[in-house]
Amino acid sequence: MSVVPRNIALLVLLVLCSLPIFCNFRIYAAGSTTLRVTNPLTGNQYFNFTNLNKNINDTFTVNVTIENVANLHTYVTAVTWNTSVLEYAGGTIWLFNEGIRPPEDFAYPYYDQSTATLYLHNGRPDSNFTGSTVLAQFTLRILAVGESNITFKNPLVDTILLDTNSSDIPFSAFNGFFGYKINLSADVNHDGIVDMKDIMILVQAFNSHSGSPNWNTTYDLNQDGRINMRDIMIAILALEKALDNRLIENSDFTSLNQSEYIADLDHHHAIS
Numbered sequence: 001m002s003v004v005p006r007n008i009a010l011l012v013l014l015v016l017c018s019l020p021i022f023c024n025f026r027i028y029a030a031g032s033t034t035l036r037v038t039n040p041l042t043g044n045q046y047f048n049f050t051n052l053n054k055n056i057n058d059t060f061t062v063n064v065t066i067e068n069v070a071n072l073h074t075y076v077t078a079v080t081w082n083t084s085v086l087e088y089a090g091g092t093i094w095l096f097n098e099g100i101r102p103p104e105d106f107a108y109p110y111y112d113q114s115t116a117t118l119y120l121h122n123g124r125p126d127s128n129f130t131g132s133t134v135l136a137q138f139t140l141r142i143l144a145v146g147e148s149n150i151t152f153k154n155p156l157v158d159t160i161l162l163d164t165n166s167s168d169i170p171f172s173a174f175n176g177f178f179g180y181k182i183n184l185s186a187d188v189n190h191d192g193i194v195d196m197k198d199i200m201i202l203v204q205a206f207n208s209h210s211g212s213p214n215w216n217t218t219y220d221l222n223q224d225g226r227i228n229m230r231d232i233m234i235a236i237l238a239l240e241k242a243l244d245n246r247l248i249e250n251s252d253f254t255s256l257n258q259s260e261y262i263a264d265l266d267h268h269h270a271i272s
Contacts, residue, residue: 035174047177056142061138062138063136067132075160078154085180091111117153150175186198186235201219202231
């Protein structure tokens with residue numbers, strides 16, 4: 001059996017790389033340049049919140065970062081998410097922010113509501129960038145409890161990086177992840193214990209509802225949109241049940257360690 005000459009093997013490889021299926025691989029192939037959705041507070045791709053640190057309609061910031069790029073001349077990043085839980089609230093271009101203007105019918109950053117896609121674009125004819133930096137920053141508003149990927153749309157099609165020769169810069173894209181959950185803890189003042197202070201906070205917030213000046217979703221233990229006797233009873237039953245199951249060596253019944261209660265997770269207003 002004859003050995004295939006090296007030049008023929010290279011030719012075959014070049015032909016294969018010209019096929020669409022191999023070109024698509026280049027989008028996600030490991031390379032030196034990476035494009036990331038990044039949490040500016042943690043430096044990773046996760047945006048995990050609960051009602052203890054964020055409320056519905058609160059916002060958070062998302063960075064689009066690039067690492068290890070050479071001779072970046074212009075960029076377009078298209079980012080999308082689950083619009084049932086997140087809403088676009090604003091954006092800012094950082095790199096090349098004094099750059100050339102996009103088409104006159106809209107300006108970047110531009111949010112296309114019809115496709116739920118945020119386009120971030122910029123570039124300058126007379127400059128380039130080498131290194132790692134934040135390309136852009138935008139803000140999302142929390143609409144509901146749930147999860148969503150924060151995703152680069154169609155790398156090398158809608159999301160592109162171009163060098164000074166207007167050639168594609170291959171890159172690896174890393175998406176972000178958002179999650180918002182409700183913590184049903186009866187420790188509404190977050191001091192690590194359940195006691196009468198928590199009950200009194202609920203009493204003072206009695207009859208408040210979403211939109212009230214004193215509304216706090218943390219106090220709405222059954223998440224029905226209103227602070228009422230059901231929430232107070234959930235806190236009382238949580239404390240009572242835990243006390244019943246705990247061997248107390250002294251007469252101090254006023255507090256309970258947070259790890260020793262669960263507040264009506266199935267919303268049946270009783271703890272089993």
